[in-house]
Amino acid sequence: MLKRELDARTEMSRGPDGRIDYNIKRDLANGEAVPFDGSGRFIMPGFPRFHAGITGHAFFWGTFDYIEIWDPKTLVETPGLPPKMISAARFHCHEKGIAL
Structure with a gap:
């Protein structure tokens, strides 16, 4: 598709x-092939992490047939994103004690 x-x-x-x-x-x-472990987890390869500016935590946003993976601080500072997406990132970071 x-x-x-x-x-x-x-x-x-x-x-x-x-x-x-x-x-x-x-x-x-x-893209790069990414193996999943028995629990369904994967380790994000180096270049995508570098390109997205992900140095610590990652925020996953799913929309039916694809997902976006963001550095949470970058996400909340990016203009033009849906307010609900930004609110969700803020909420989940707050819940985990992650300062933005």
């Missing part, structure tokens, strides 16, 4: 000359 959506988005990126901007795929279609 995600590959099909990415292919459609890439096709729509054609410029005035008809050429496709393949940077869309370079930017969006990457």
